[in-house]
Structures are given as structure tokens and as C-alpha cells.
Amino acid sequence: MKRINRPGRLAKLGLNHAVALFAAFIFTYPVIWILMASIKPDVEIYREPLRLFPSRIDVSIFQRIFQTQPIAHYLVNSLIYSLGAVVISLAFALFASYGLSRHEFKGKQATLITILMVQMIPALVSIIPIYLLMQRLGLYDTRIGMVILYSAIRIPWGVWILVGFIDQIPKALDEAAIVDGASKFRILWQIIFPLALPGLASAAIFTFVGTWNEFAIASIVLRSSTNLSMPVGSMAMIAGDPNDWRMVSMTATVNLLPVLAVFALLQRHIIAGLTRGAVKE
Amino acid sequence: MQSIVQPSIQPLNRQSKIERFIHGPWPFILPALFGLVFMRAFPFVWQIWLSFTNMRLGRPGEFIGLQNYRVLFQNPVFLSSIAYTGVFMVATVAGQMFFGLLLALLLEEDFKGKAVYRMTFLIPWIVSGFVAGILWQLMLVETRFGMFNALLDLMNVPPVRWLSNARNAQMSVIMVYIWKGLGFSLLLMSGGLKIIPQEMIESADIDGASYLQKLRLIKLPMMKDIISVNIIFSVIAALNSYETVFVLTGGGPGGATSIIALVMFNTAFGDGRNQLGRGSAIGVVMFVVTLIFVIIYVRKTNFAKGYGKP
Incomplete structure (x- = not known):
């Protein structure tokens, strides 16, 4: 870029920043607005839409929704669903990925293709049979059922992320352990598991956020307010009083904060997990 | 079927089918595959059958052929x-x-x-x-x-x-x-x-x-x-x-x-x-x-x- 003279370069730099700032504004403004709206005094939220920052912070709505609505329940449920799905789906996925990565056998390609295809077709398209299946298994509107379903849905993602990681662990390590007489379970536990931890971390974060945000399936499979997940329960709360914008904003904020926190802290892992799960590089 | 189990430890030709299965990859893969097939793949197939019925909630429904598709696309x-x-x-x-x-x-x-x-x-x-x-x-x-x-x-x-x-x-x-x-x-x-x-x-x-x-x-x-x-x-x-x-x-x-x-x-x-x-x-x-x-x-x-x- 030597040919570009100094003023030209400055203009280009300015343009880059201008475009980037504009895009950043469009992407984040609604999110920041709702975070702020949840702590604004009433007058400002209803009458001053262009004011972003509140003149004083009013968190009374936060106390109110936790006192009058089962939102704490929804939070706990969502934690159970998300963490349950993380632990169970990754345990299954780790075993499967080890089996797939460390063996050559007839049907390996077919198994991998099946897993990939199931992963790519959203569970949403078969929501009706899933609903019926949950009913027949006695899992409809139960917390354990929701955990099982979310785990099953997330297994293929986990396998895709982990197979790639385990492939990169040198086989010489397992072979040495086999010579020492270690069983495959010991190899998996003592060699593969610790070395696959970075992969497990991105799979875990990815699974957590995906499950935490899931709405459509939970809205069909759950019914009683003691079992509702955070988004579905929030929808019920908002439907009860859609014009209470402060309550709406605060509810959205409570949904949003955990995900934003996870994202801010662990952004790199999420992106790694996604690109690995989506396109193998 | 190949196995990565070292022949020096367990000679391949001595193993029964079951043993070979146990030492192969499938015990690791099957639990995940079962969950996947049962909760994810099976519903796809079941849904094709359901789409040929007039099932409603709480009523089993009968086979009605392509009726649902015909009605939908009209x-x-x-x-x-x-x-x-x-x-x-x-x-x-x-x-x-x-x-x-x-x-x-x-x-x-x-x-x-x-x-x-x-x-x-x-x-x-x-x-x-x-x-x-x-x-x-x-x-x-x-x-x-x-x-x-x-x-x-x-x-x-x-x-x-x-x-x-x-x-x-x-x-x-x-x-x-x-x-x-x-x-x-x-x-x-x-x-x-x-x-x-x-x-x-x-x-x-x-x-x-x-x-x-x-x-x-x-x-x-x-x-x-x-x-x-x-x-x-x-x-x-x-x-x-x-x-x-x-x-x-x-x-x-x-x-x-x-x-x-x-x-x-x-x-x-x-x-x-x-x-x-x-x-x-x-x-x-x-x-x-x-x-x-x-x-x-x-x-x-x-x-x-x-x-x-x-």
C-alpha cells in the first residue's frame, strides 16, 4: 500500500471507522436500549424514546418481577436444562467421538454422514412427532424430559466439534498406553479427556447458549409454570401485560444478561465451536 | 472389521464376534447414536406416516392418503x-x-x-x-x-x-x-x-x-x-x-x-x-x-x- 499517499490513507481510515461505527451502532443500539429501558423511570421510557441513558436508575421493576412472577423458577429451570444438556450431550458425544476418531471400520462414513445430516436438519421441522413421542414416553411437561430432549438434540453438535479435536491428539499416546495394558476407557478418561478439554469447552459454551436461547421446542413440550424455561416463561409474563414496557424490558434483560456475559468472556470459544461445527476447516 | 486392539495382546482370529464387537468402536458410538436415532431421526420418519392421517390431539386418526397435502396445496x-x-x-x-x-x-x-x-x-x-x-x-x-x-x-x-x-x-x-x-x-x-x-x-x-x-x-x-x-x-x-x-x-x-x-x-x-x-x-x-x-x-x-x- 505504498502507492497511496498520506491524505488518501487518512481518508480511507476515516471511512473504515465511519462504516464500522455505523454498523456497530445498528447492531448494538437496540440491545443497549433495552438494557437501559429496564432501569429507566416510567416517564422516560414512555415519553422520551430517543433518550438512551436514564436520568436516574430505578430498579424497582427488577424486585417486582421477582416478587410477583415465577421468574426465579424459570431461571433455575433454564439453568437445569442448559447445564443438563451440556453434561449429558457432551458425555455421549465424547464417547462417540473417541470411537469414531480412533477406529477405522465399515460404516464409519455412513455414521458420520448420518450425524452431520441430523445436525443440519433443525428439530423444529419434526416438532409434532417430537411432541407425541414425549407424551408417549411420559416425558411431556417434565423437567427430566426437557433435559433428555435437549441433550439428544445437541449430541451431533458435540460430536462434530470433538471429532475434530480428538483427531488432532497424536495416536502414539493411546498406543503407548495400550502397550502398558490400559483399557480403552482408561485411555479415554486419562489421555483423551484432558487433551480434548479445549474442544469440550467450546462445545459446552456453544451448547449452553443454544439451549439457553431455545424457545420453539420448549414452548410445545412444556406447559406448567413450574417447568417453563426462561424464554417461554418470559413470553407468558409479557403476554400478560405487553404494554408494561419496563417489565418487558427487564424480562428481556434478565434473559439477555447471562448470554451477554458468557459471550463477552468466552467469545473466542463460541466462534471456534461454531465454525468447527458448521464448516470443517 | 478391523480393530486397533494389538494382535499381540488379543489375537484377532481367536475372538468371537461378541468380543470383537466389544473391543471395536461401537460400544462408544452406540449410546450417542441411539439417542440421535430415537429422538431425532425417528421423528422425521414417523412424521411422514402422521402426514397421511387425519390425527388430531387426543384422537388417533385414520389413514387418509394424500388428503392433507391436497387440502394444503389448495x-x-x-x-x-x-x-x-x-x-x-x-x-x-x-x-x-x-x-x-x-x-x-x-x-x-x-x-x-x-x-x-x-x-x-x-x-x-x-x-x-x-x-x-x-x-x-x-x-x-x-x-x-x-x-x-x-x-x-x-x-x-x-x-x-x-x-x-x-x-x-x-x-x-x-x-x-x-x-x-x-x-x-x-x-x-x-x-x-x-x-x-x-x-x-x-x-x-x-x-x-x-x-x-x-x-x-x-x-x-x-x-x-x-x-x-x-x-x-x-x-x-x-x-x-x-x-x-x-x-x-x-x-x-x-x-x-x-x-x-x-x-x-x-x-x-x-x-x-x-x-x-x-x-x-x-x-x-x-x-x-x-x-x-x-x-x-x-x-x-x-x-x-x-x-x-x-
């Missing part, structure tokens, strides 16, 4: 939903590709603060569909106290009915989905730009190629594969969109923004008649279209030769 509500779904898919995918590429190219430039910018570009993608619906509902409030209308008000433009006018609602939904899905497209586009060999760009620089020439003659052709993969993923996501539009417009006004998943949910669970059989037929339509794109993807990435490296 139903103007379903047909207009398909028409909007088509427009919605083309518009959101085109928007996501265009702006995703634009921002990926921007982030390729050399300037400070790129990491922070990238993070802000990804925020809508990490926000749940439910929250996105709520956010935009508040942004698009139709009195002059809505954010967008307040901005228009500053310019003396009268308030716009963003969500209660059919045309506007259709556009608003598309706009919100572009906003929401752009981050994913940006990530893939950035990945695609990174794998272009730097020497190619440098030699084009020496030949005095302009920015647009480099983009058109080198970058875009080199990114062909990743762009197709990107399009396939975005099309599948668009076709199966549900929650943001459900929260934002509920399919309204008057069904103007009823994308196909909303019609399926409504047919099966929403309208009080609970026609699970007919809803299944819609699900099968979605499944088949999705499957076509999945198959294109699997072939495109040459999946059979290794783990789907593109």
Missing part, C-alpha cells in the same frame, strides 16, 4: 404463506450475504479497534430469537414514542405503521432477520477471506489492479465454496425460522408474515382444532426442502472423502 392461506416464505428466504439470505461480505471486507482492512467492532457485529447473533423479537417490537412501536418513529418525527415525517400494515410488517420481519443472522454470515465470510493466499493479492497489486478488480477477479472466485456453504446454512435457517417472527408479529397482520413454520405450529397447536396430521404434512414439506439443501451441502463438501473438508 388452501390459499397456505399458498400465500409459502409465497411469503419464499420472498422472506431470498431477501434475508441475500441481505445476510451482501452485508456479511461487506463487513468481512471491512474487517480485513487495517485499522484499530477491529476486535471490538467484530464483537459488536456478532451481538445480534448471540441474542435469542425471543429477545430479538421483543427488542424490535419496542423499537418499532407505532406511536411517535417508538424509537424509529421518534427519529422520523425529528425529520417531520409522520409515524409509520411498521408492524400493523401488511407490506411494512413483511419488510420489518425481513429486516430484523437480516440484523439477527448477519453475524453468522460475517464469520464464514471472514474465514473465506483468510484462506486466500496473500501472494495472489500481492501480484495483483503489482499489476496495478483496483480494489474492485481484486474483489471480482480474485477474492470472490476464491470464496465460491465458502459462499455456497454460507448460502446453504442461511437458507436452512431462514426456512426454519420461527421464534423471532412469532414474538414480533405472531404472523400478522392478517397472516401477512406467516412464514411456513408458524403455519405448522398454528395448525398443530394454535388454532384450537389441533390438526396434528395436517401440521405433519407441513413439517414434511419443510423437512424435504431442508434435506435437499443438506444433500447439496454434503456433496459440495466432498464429504465421502474424509470428514467433510470443503
